[in-house]
Amino acid sequence: MWGEIFRLNEELKSLLPEEGFKVEDVEGVFGAYIFVEGSWEQMLYPHPAFEIKPGIEVGATPDGYYFVIAVPGEKVSEGFVSAFLELFPRSFIYGSENFLSDVYNWRRDERVSPTEILEKINESGEKVFQFEANFGSADGLREGIFKLIELGKRFEIFDI
Template sequence: MKAREIHEFLNRMWEDILRLNEELRSELSEKGFKVEDVEEVFGAYIFLDGEWKVMKYPHPAFEIKPQMEAGATPESYYLVVAVPRERINENFTGAFIEIFPRSFIYGSDDFLNDVYNWRRDGRVSPVEVLGRIEESDERVFQFEANFGSVEALKRGILRTIDLGKRFGIFDL
């Protein structure tokens, strides 16, 4: 990549997230969610070449309270939903993996050891994923979905809200 391409890519990534943040503020407040300001997030990880690698540079992200974060990295647009262990069940897990085929599930403390990774695991049953969750000492799991565009991310956020409400995931 040339410097101009990197510059334009980063500007587009930030512009997309800033615009989405503004769009969601009024839409989601009507559903009981609070959209926080976009921030520079440091110390995140990205899955590249078969492993999680630290990002020493900031990326744009914002919280959707309760329990969600949306943002963009050089790899994708993403949504992360924090789900307490006691609220995770086979139906929610299966629906999440089916609706969001590009997804990861990992604990909030030991996030580098994922219990589901779409790039590594392919199609596994929700029962198998639940078994991995039950074997873990984690109390909260992060359900992450990756998207190819900011429009797909917005649709994913809305679908996740519907899914989360249906399965009692959110603290509303």
């Protein structure tokens, strides 16, 4: 997984600046959480990750490949939630402060509507939300990043 993240990082460094993004170097990240047997558990080991600025983290854990995008609450709309879930069915949505209490979790909430998710978001009191998508491969992650960029531009999520 480390090798695939380094490969993807180098590839994105050559492609994303023309889209207005800056790709940072890969780092070993400590203190992250992984969803295991119905709850979020802290990983006690590093995993490879890097940032795509503004606001995207990309990485890999033993659970697979992922990206997380931070979205200010005022920019979260029902249309964005609906499109995100349609594009990225293996996803989680959680606040940046109370991140262990997710608003949406693909492993248990598959019949929740975007309207219900938006209600939970509005009731949460959080100011920033993390939209995370999971992938089975680095190539799937790469594809997902480009779909995310299109989606983010469409809903004016990025400050670029």
